[in-house]
Amino acid sequence: MNNTENLELASIRSRTFAFIIDDFLITFIVIAMYWEIIAQNGNDVITILTVMNEFVLQILLLKFAYQTFFVWYYGATIGKIITKIRVIDYYHFGRVSIFTAMTRSVLRILSEMFFYMGFIFAFFTESRQTFHDKLGRTLVVNA
Numbered sequence: 001m002n003n004t005e006n007l008e009l010a011s012i013r014s015r016t017f018a019f020i021i022d023d024f025l026i027t028f029i030v031i032a033m034y035w036e037i038i039a040q041n042g043n044d045v046i047t048i049l050t051v052m053n054e055f056v057l058q059i060l061l062l063k064f065a066y067q068t069f070f071v072w073y074y075g076a077t078i079g080k081i082i083t084k085i086r087v088i089d090y091y092h093f094g095r096v097s098i099f100t101a102m103t104r105s106v107l108r109i110l111s112e113m114f115f116y117m118g119f120i121f122a123f124f125t126e127s128r129q130t131f132h133d134k135l136g137r138t139l140v141v142n143a
Contacts, residue, residue, distance in 0.1 A: 007088075007093060007139075007141050007142075008141060008142045009127065009128050009139065009140070009141055009142075010083075010085035010128070010140040010141055010142055012122060012123065012128065014083040014084070014085050014142075015083075015085065015122065015128075015140055017079070017082075017083045018076075018077065018079035018080040018082070018083040018085060019079060019119075020079070021078065021079030021082055021083070022066075022077050022078060022079035022080075025078055025079070026059075026062065026063055026066060029062065030051075030052060030055075030059055030062070031048060034051050034055060037051055038051055060109055063105075063109055064102075064105050064106065064109060067101070067104070067105035067108055067109075068098070068101045068102050068104075068105040069101075071087045071096060071101040071104060071105070072095075072096060072097070072098045072100075072101035072102075074086075075087055075088065075095055075096070076143065080140070080143075081143075084142060084143045085140055085141065085142055085143055086140070086141060086142075086143045087101075087104070087138050087139070087140055088138065088139050088140075088141055089137065089138060089139075090133075090137040090138055090139050091137065093139075096138055100136055100137065100138065103135070103136045104132050104133070104136030104138055105132075107131060107132035107135050107136055108130075108132040110131075110132075111130060111131050111132055117131070118130050118131025118132055119131070121133075121134060127139060128140070
């Protein structure tokens, strides 16, 4: 049984900070995974970007797994945990299913791939839902 009276939508600011934390974390993991290749070719920004482009499918799979697992299992990614927000089901205000977490993750990656346009939705919906929240049927609320 959920107490919906105490639910408060997460602010755009806290969602942005969570996004930045998660992106830095994923970038750090990618650099650690491919450090030998980066170090062999000169560890500058251009080399890192080249490696990231070369292994884009692996990186997308990592992002998908990260977003799916953490949103499904914990209700929040590490960035969301730090900023004290969480993802809930739009209809029953509880934990999201694995299918919902997977759907949201795929749609989030699509939002990123198309110049982050899907994130702009949050500014124009009363429920502050992004594209991946809308189609994934989720809300982001304060924890």
